[in-house]
Amino acid sequence: MSDIPALEALKQALRRLPGVGPKSAQRMAFHLLERDREGARLLAQSLTNAVERVIQCRRCNNFGESELCGICSSPRRDVSLLCVVESPADLVSLDQAGVYNGMYFVLMGRLSPLDGIGPEELGLDRLEALLDQGEIKEVVLATNLTVEGEATAHYITDLVRRRNIRATRIAYGVPVGGELEYTDRSTLARALSGRREA
Amino acid sequence: MSDIPALEALKQALRRLPGVGPKSAQRMAFHLLERDREGARLLAQSLTNAVERVIQCRRCNNFGESELCGICSSPRRDVSLLCVVESPADLVSLDQAGVYNGMYFVLMGRLSPLDGIGPEELGLDRLEALLDQGEIKEVVLATNLTVEGEATAHYITDLVRRRNIRATRIAYGVPVGGELEYTDRSTLARALSGRREA
CATH class of the missing domain: 1.10.8.420 (RecR Domain 1)
Structure with a gap:
């Protein structure tokens, strides 16, 4: 052919x-x-x-058709909450869960020194500038549970706490509908170490 | 979003x-x-x-960029052999096997009365016109081994034999590298009924 x-x-x-x-x-x-x-x-x-x-929002990096994306320009969003995710796809999934009404910051990647991706490449200076504006009271870290995702979360946690802003991490554990018998060891370890008062 | x-x-x-x-x-x-x-x-x-x-060849229905496709216009092909297949993808697979050097006729479907696909919809009149030109000595039927593919092969076999042209069907059996233990029953039945002198 x-x-x-x-x-x-x-x-x-x-x-x-x-x-x-x-x-x-x-x-x-x-x-x-x-x-x-x-x-x-x-x-x-x-x-x-x-x-x-389709361009990227100049505030949060999320996709949109104007300089500020739909979320950043919405008057109904809580500007005191900022959720940090690795990709626009993660943002979509979290937002569709329907329980979060704050703002986002999309890293478009994760820290990965071996691939030459450091804080500058991730645009963390823009995240810092955002934190310095004084509106944000809590940063929710929602990077993935990989080595690089965890390292990124730790690095950003430092940036956040240094400014006396609250830093939280989303919960990892047994998924809804998951059966303990078929849940992998690391997830069970997370579920146990992250246990809370019943 | x-x-x-x-x-x-x-x-x-x-x-x-x-x-x-x-x-x-x-x-x-x-x-x-x-x-x-x-x-x-x-x-x-x-x-x-x-x-x-990309248009369809006016002789064989195969895709090409001119009225006659690359195969139909090739001087190195054996015009006495015609292989009938259901789709251009089937043609590509067969031709890449590298042992067939004849022409093709692509049905672009199979007989399926329930879906309103009869001999006319498949353009079998054009296949008949091709057979009537007198060049073809053998028609190799390579439709799929489904109920509809088999029915299509039988129908075309009749058209071919009526013109005293040889009609053959490609062999079905245990695939090369396949193990008898893991071969399904219908394939084994085919392999047995299609056995030849060793």
């Missing part, structure tokens, strides 16, 4: 999507060409449109 | 790809916007380009 450059190029481009290998890329390309050319046109437009319009 | 229409539209459009649900669509959208905007632009271009350029 090397005689069809436009098809080859499409397969290659589809492989830039996460989780898409050569077989899936071929399946997607054939599906669109055989059965959904309208979908292909729509996807092309949506990609171009999103790349042109 | 309903305040970002361009992002929502992109997620919806990504879901038109086969095998992509809401979570994968979000992951893909965030990946492109966070880390690979160049890839997003490239994908948009490739989609538009493929939809504009």
Whole structure:
């Protein structure tokens, strides 16, 4: 099939999507060409449109279509609470839980000295400037439970406490609906060490 | 995140790809916007380009960028052999096996009366016209081993034999590297009934 450059190029481009290998890329390309050319046109437009319009909020780094994202510009959000997450996807998941009504700060990564990602690369100076404005009373750390996520949380906790602002970490433990029998050891250890009065 | 229409539209459009649900669509959208905007632009271009350029061969239905596809216009192919497959993906797989050097006819589907797909919808009149040209000496049936694929193979076998052309079916049996112990019953039944002299 090397005689069809436009098809080859499409397969290659589809492989830039996460989780898409050569077989899936071929399946997607054939599906669109055989059965959904309208979908292909729509996807092309949506990609171009999103790349042109979606920018990062200058306050929290979250995605939006204006300088301040929907959350940062909302009058119904509690500006005294700031939740720090690694990615926009984490923000979406937390916000959809529906119990948090504060602001966010999206790191767009985590501290990772081996990959050359230090405090500057994460824009922690902008986080510090935010903390210095005096509105924030509590910073909720919601980085992932990886070595790097934990290191990032510790580093930010220091920045926060140095300013006499409260720093908290979201709870880690047995997930709702999870059975103790099938829960891994580290999670159980967290659940035990994080126990509270019943 | 309903305040970002361009992002929502992109997620919806990504879901038109086969095998992509809401979570994968979000992951893909965030990946492109966070880390690979160049890839997003490239994908948009490739989609538009493929939809504009890739057409179906007027002889075999295979994809190509000109009226006759690369295989149909190749002088090195054996025009006395015609292999009938259901889809362009099947054609690619068979051709990559590297032992077949004849022509193809791509059905772009299979007979499925319940879905309103009869001989006309499959363009079998065009297959018949091809058979009537007198060049073809053998038709190799390579439809899938489903009820509909089998019915399609039987129907085409009749068309072929009526013209005194040889009709053959590719072999089904234990795959190379497969172990008898872990091979399913229907495949073993096929392997036994299709046995040949050692």
